[in-house]
Amino acid sequence: MSAPRSRWSAAARTPVGACAGLLLLAVVVLAVVAPFLWGDRASVVDTSALQQGPSEAHPLGTDNLGRDILSRVLVATRLSLLLAVTATFLGVVLGLVLGTAPSVLPRRAGRLVTSVVNIAVAFPGLLLALFFAVVFGVGATGAVLAIGLAMAPAFARLTQTLSASVAGQDFVAAARTVGVGRTRLLVRHILPNIAEPLAVNATIGAGTSLPAFAGLSFLGLGVQAPNYDWGRLLGEGLDRISLTPAPALAPCVAVVVTGLAFNLFGEAAATALGVRTMSRPSLRHRPLPPPAQGTAGHRPDSEGEPVLTVEDLRVAFPGPAGWTTPVRGVSFAIHPGEAVGVVGESGSGKSLTAMAVSRLVDPPAHITARRLEFTGTPLLDTGEKELRLLLGTSLAMVFQDPMSSFNPVMRVGRQLAEIAEHHQQLSRSAAFTRAVDRLRAVHVPAPERRARQYPHEFSGGMRQRAMIGAGLMGDPRLIIADEPTTALDVTVQRQVLRLLTDVRAERDTAILLINHDITVVAQTCDRVLVMYAGRVVEDLPAAELFTGARHPYTRALLAAVPDLGTDRDSPLAVIPGRPPEPGQIPEGCAFAPRCPHADDRCRGADPEPVTYTAGHRIACWHPVRDVSALAEETTTGGTA
Structure with a gap:
């Protein structure tokens, strides 16, 4: 059994989900069989039994034409359920179209659709339903359109939010890299991944549309005679509620119970489908793979x-506050068969x-x-x-x-x-x-x-x-x-490398x-680019990294890597301070606030990368010149 199906089964196995599911099943079965079993009794006019109260022959009494109210409530299940589901389907489909349109349409058209959805969401759903009911006119068709259109904005907003959360995933970026078009990307990669929460919310939406539709019929805007649904029966029963409450309570209970069944099952499914945890292995103290043969x-x-x-x-x-430039002036080249590594702290670009x-x-x-x-x-x-x-x-x-x-x-x-x-x-x-x-x-x-x-x-x-x-x-x-x-x-790291x-x-x-991991890069690549605050501060051959790196930041990175010779009684070496935020890069060299060699020149002007030796470029006003001191400091794990 597939994972999505097993999760839905898990929702049905919860106490609330099981009860709601059984109740929904009973309502569906009733909607199918009720017209065949009680259809004639619900439509037969008996002038000798007009507006009778509850009796053995008529448990809920009769209406103004002598028709059995219990039979009419049971038979009305089919039309009430059908209209509510149809309105929900219309709202879901229209919401999907509006919610996914910004991903497919040109930018300006997409923004226009988003603006319309945002304005519509600001209005109460019942107000929208009444407005559309007046626009489309009295009748079941107009009520279905009204409730469907009233549901669409909220569903569109949900679709936009879920689509945005999936659109940032790596597999979507990979699909875009291989050239998958917008429409296919939406249909094949985004919508299937948001289908479960959309289905849950559609189930809850059906429970909401049922009382909304009954409300329109109760006001005389929905189902018209000779057809009838629970809302119309409620309106008819309310006229005699001072004499007997049964004709009004029966359709009211039917609406409430069925709506609760939809909502409770949707909530149970949301609980079962929403709890997804993914354990990740610890990233600390990862042993290093051996150097690849013939690589570094x-x-x-x-x-x-x-x-x-x-x-x-x-x-x-x-x-x-204006434009922020997290990547600023990066330059490099990669030749066929060359492996270039890029290292730096998080946020370096x-x-x-x-x-x-x-x-x-x-x-x-x-x-x-x-x-x-x-x-x-x-x-x-x-x-x-x-x-x-x-x-x-x-x-x-x-x-x-x-x-x-x-x-x-x-x-x-x-x-x-x-x-x-x-x-x-x-x-x-x-x-x-x-x-x-x-x-x-x-x-x-x-x-x-x-x-x-x-x-x-x-x-x-x-x-x-x-x-x-x-x-x-x-x-x-x-x-x-x-x-x-x-x-x-x-072990797997070594295999992948x-x-x-x-x-x-x-x-x-x-x-x-x-x-x-600067050590992994040194063992795997031919050349190393060291980035800090959106710039390449040093570009050098990997073979010279441990013995020839001359930028203070590169030295600090190397010193922060523990090895077998590191003194376990001493605290691990760290780089003091924190990297600057992209919008708060200081004037001059960005590493100057953390650099022990910084002076006024470093704080006043940002150095441009210059060629130090063949194949070695560095952006620093005071590059380290004592290579032996660098090698000793890196070996002992000292601070930068």
Whole structure:
């Protein structure tokens, strides 16, 4: 049994859910069989029994034409339930359209739809229902339209909120990278992941629309004679409530009980479906994998054209106090077969730089660069369609969280096959065959069986391997790996890093590896970029990192890494202070408030990166010149 079905079953097994479910089932059965069992009795006119009170023959009495009220209440179940469900369906469908429209329409049209929804949500639902009932006229059809339109704004707002929460997931970013269009992205990746909360709220909405519809019929705006529903029967019974309350109480109880059944079952389902916890392994004291054989220290030939060229990249966001620039003036290049690592503290701009290169940073963010080229194609000047075709086949993304890297409601093989269908125009079966082959290439055991499983059936390491396999569905020239081993244990971490190394060696694929662990980067990459406050402060060969790093920030990062020789009786070395917020970067060198070598020149002017030695660039007014002191300090784990 699939996970969603088992969770719904869990909702039905709770005491409240079971009672509400049984009650709903009874109401549905009654709606089906009541017209056949009591339809004639409910419609037969008996002039000899007009407006009688409760009796053995008529437990709830008769109406002004002598018809049995109990039979009429039972028969009215079908029309009452049908109209309420129809109105709910209309509200849900219209709410889905309005809620997802901003994701599909152009920006201005999407904002217009959002504004209309926000204005409609501000009005009470009952007021909207009465307004639309007057607009569409008296009758069941007008009442259905009125209640459906009144429900739509709230459901649209819910859809917008849920869609926004899913749109930020890694698997959506991956789908955008491979070129999936907006409509397909919405239908295949976003809506299936918000279907459960939408279904729960639709169930609760049905319980709300039932009394609303009864209210319109009670006011004479809903069902008209000769048809009748619970609301119309309530209105008729209310005229005689001073003589006998039974004709009014019976339809009232029917409305309340059925509405409560819908609401209680929806609440039980929300409780069962909403409690989702995901345990994550501890990230402290992770042992380091051994150096990859023949990786660190080996630099490929850099004479050819680079795969990726970045010059003066800037990413800015608007804010109340003006524009904030968390990435400011980043420049680097990656050549075929080269592995470049990016290190730095959280908030230094590593991931945002990678997202900007992949064109996954959406407005209102503003991306500028003097030069931003991938395989010779300018990324900022190329059309969206051509750009997605290029990035979808030649660039692969491996995200930090392997669980969020895949769409949880699609089978893994189907997700990989979608890439081949979209970019290589393969048939469904051929694309699935290629997906199995790619899973086999990244050493996923039993790939045929695994391809038919959901992501939650994979371990963390297998999901990360499958994510790399997804990148290999095309012919990637560059793999951007954003913290690909953070949530994995040391054994799986070693396997993932070796897999990236194998892919690099077999295909001459360039790798941009983002990682907090500077030692892992040193052992895996050819070159290291050290970022701080949105800038690259040092760019040097990985082989020279421990002995030749000269920026005080790089030295502090190295000193903060414990090793077997670290004195366990002494506190761990830390970098004093905190990195500056993107909107509060100080004048001059951003690291100056934390740097022991800072002077007035550092606090007054921000140094530009300059070439220190061949292959080594540094942005610092006072680079360290005593290499032996650096090596001794790094080995002993001293503070920066």
